[in-house]
Amino acid sequence: MERLLARYAAEADAGRDARNATAPRRPLHIHLVDPFPPGPGHVWRTEQSRLYLMNTQAFFPTLIPDQGVAAAPLAGCSFNQWREAMRATPDHTLSGGDRTELAALAATGFPSRALYGRYLSWCFARLLEKLPDGVQVTLHAGEAKRVARDHERGGYGVELLNGETLRADSVVLALGHVESRLSPAQRELRDEARSHGLTYLPPAVPNDVDWDQLPAGETVLVRGMGLNFFDVLGQLTEGRGGRFEATGRGPGDALRYLAGGREPVIVGASRRGTPYRAKAELASYYPAGVALRFLCEEAVTRIRDMGATAGFDHDIWPLLHRDALWAYYTTLARTRPDAVSPGFLPALDALLHSGAGTDARDWAEQLKSLEGSHMAAGLALDLPALARPLQRHPLRPGGSHRFGSQEELDAAVLAYLSDDAAGSARGEDDPVKMAIGALNAGRAVIKSLVADRGITQESWLGELRGWFEGFVEGLASGPPALRMEQLAALVRAGVVHFAGPDPVFRIQHGIFSASSPWVADEPWQARHLVEALAPANRIQGTASRLLNNLQADGLVRPRVMLASDGGPVVTSGLDVSAPPYRPLDGAGLPVEGLYVLGLQLSSVQWGTAIAAQANAEYRSGYRTVLDADAIAADILA
Structure with a gap:
């Protein structure tokens, strides 16, 4: 809705300038259909417990674009700008709980989901106040059950559960999280x-x-x-x-x-x-001291130029692995110079740049030899051990079990939790957290490569989704x-x-x-x-009446990919055209006037659940805004 309003206003201004007149323009009527309040929706409801926190800091999310789009926003701001404005001049819509939370919330703090919902409500209200002439917005507090082509008049009929049918020239499926059937x-x-x-x-x-x-x-x-x-x-x-x-005993044992x-x-x-590893305490989303030297713009351009022939394990992971190694060891050398010999970093740098044409196993052995001869024992980076910390421990002598009792297991997990919390508190000075920071930054680059259809289907299924997704989420998508x-x-x-x-x-x-x-x-x-899982985001197996009816009517279908053995695999999301994303019908043809935005693009994008990022460093950080902008442009054209 925000992009439709911004583009409508910009095009109206451009038309008036070209005609030097105030000629009327065709009206725009937007119907918003949602059983939950527009803005917060289902997930960000403002009345929920404040114990439910966001997984990103206050400086991160925005509904309003700050780059990448030509049509300037009409109203609204980023969440952090809103936080500052509400602290200075509280809005009358804020609850007592909102005001209390805002008083204590810093830019680096993690807001409650209820407070983020309040921000979304505020943005929606500001947009309604700034509607351009010729625009009408109608809210329908209900659920759509079917979208059907109108063969007589063109466009679509959108059937609601209450029996009402809305006429529409275009329909955007921005469904977010929907109910799913159990496995x-x-x-x-x-x-x-x-x-x-x-x-x-x-x-x-x-x-x-x-x-x-x-x-x-x-x-x-x-x-x-x-x-x-x-x-x-x-x-x-x-x-x-x-x-x-507070205990006063410092990170790792800070609370009772x-x-x-x-x-x-x-x-x-x-x-x-074990739980996911916690996020490092940083002043920015990606560590300021970490730069991608190998999975860099030049390398990304080279991979894109390969078309859809690049493989994750062969072409992408070796570069990101090198970035993680460099982030870890440069931080280790800076914070513990006594643990690393003076010649280690130059030798490592040479090895990291020698990868082309080198046998992977031989290269790994060279790395192991270099680590063994230049640093104190037990400090070498072991990424698999970070992801599966309990299983990487040595076997108990003479037994097949790692832990002899539940008490022994609890003690091991507690040690892991305390160590991880202490690492988070060290922030940019923790080598492990900086290696994870490099992986997280690389994930942003990979998201753009995936959205640009830059890797093969078999690599997407067997490598990116097969092992890397779970690996990196356990390291970089953890809690505060x-x-x-x-x-x-x-x-x-x-x-x-x-x-x-x-x-x-x-x-x-x-x-x-x-x-x-x-x-x-x-x-x-x-x-x-x-x-303790979110409902599965899968087109097949959804409990959504709308999605099931769309499939039954042949207007949408799930995307099918080919695995490495040539067999077909039904993926989680819809089969869609290139942006602006239109679903492909049962015959494989794009459906004109029907668009998909958000979670149901999970088979052509990677990481569709994340919000748009304010002042994003990587294009993937505001990808959803770009998708919305492209859809709005196509509708108004």
Whole structure:
């Protein structure tokens, strides 16, 4: 809507200048259809708990573009500009909770989702105040169930659940997160849980869940230790009257938890066995001291020139791996000069630039030899160990299990949490966090390459999605460092335990159990299981009436890619044309006047859930704004 208004106003001004008159222009009527308030929508509702935090700092997100578009915005600003304005002159729409949060929120702080929703509401209201002449906006607080071609008059009929049908020349599918059906395994677990009177909470938007159904004092298994895991923790601890207080002991042991008395016993489980690593405490989204020297503009241009023949493992990862190595070792040499010999960095630099034409295994051996001869033992960068910290530990002598008891596992995870929180506090002075910072910056470059269709389908499926996506998300998409300190305090207080890596969940003897092959102890047992995951973003398997009807009517279809063995793979998103993204119909033809924006582009873009970034360093940081701008231009043309 913002791009439609901006372009409409700019084109009207240009037309008046060309005619030197005020001739009327064809009117623009925008219908917004959403069962939730426009702006916050479903995820950013303003009444939700303030324990639900954003995963980006206040300086990061913006709804209003600040680069890359020709038509200037009519109203609004970035979230951080709004934060500063509201602190100086609070708007009458702010709640008491908003004002309290704003008073304590710095640019580097992590806002609540409720406060970000308030910003989105404010932007929407400002846009409505600035509607250009000839524009009308009508809100429909409901759900669309079908979009059908109007063969008599052209355009479309948009059918709403209340029976109303809207006439439209163009339709934009900006659906965001929609409901999904459970997987067969999840349905089986749910049905069996019901038959035994157990509580099974499937993947959901956390604010939609009634957390009171999980009783105090009982064991609760939580599957998944990504971002939703911390949402669950917050509701079952602070949300029940517990609180954290400072210990004065510094990063890694900065907090103690004072129980409220209504907490359950929480058991976290994931394939890694540990939560995602926390974000470093930085003044910018990417570390100021990290520059991509290998996955740089020249290299990206070379990869783009290859067309859709580049492979991630062959052409992209070796460059990004070198950037991560350089970020780690330059930080290590700067912060611990006693641990690295004086000749190491020049020798490393030469090796990193010698990759072309070198056998990968031979190059890796040269790197290992260089690391072994120039630095203190135990300091070499091991990226797989960062991603799977528990499994990379040596085997226990004489046994097949890494951990002899649940207590031993909890102690190992606590050490990991404390170490990671301390690393986050060091920020630019932590070598591990700077290596991760390089990976995160490289991810922004890769997003643009993917959107420009710069890698092969088999590489997308088997390499980028096959291993790198999960690897980099576990390192670079983690929670604020505060969450790691809080979790460590909860472990020390005996509120949270862990199941171990590669957990197996089943119902045995009428009760849930969770066991790990890495832990030689009895399985955890509980009457309650929470899936700490967002609903799956897949076109096939969606519970959205609209998406299912669009597929049934042949107006959209999921994208199918070819794997390395030549077999077809149905991917998560829609099959679409080049920008402005139009869905391809059942015959493979672009559907004129129908557009797709956001999450349902997950088969042609990588990382579609992230907000637009204010003052973005990389084009992928404002890709969604560019997509919206291209759609608006096509509609008005």
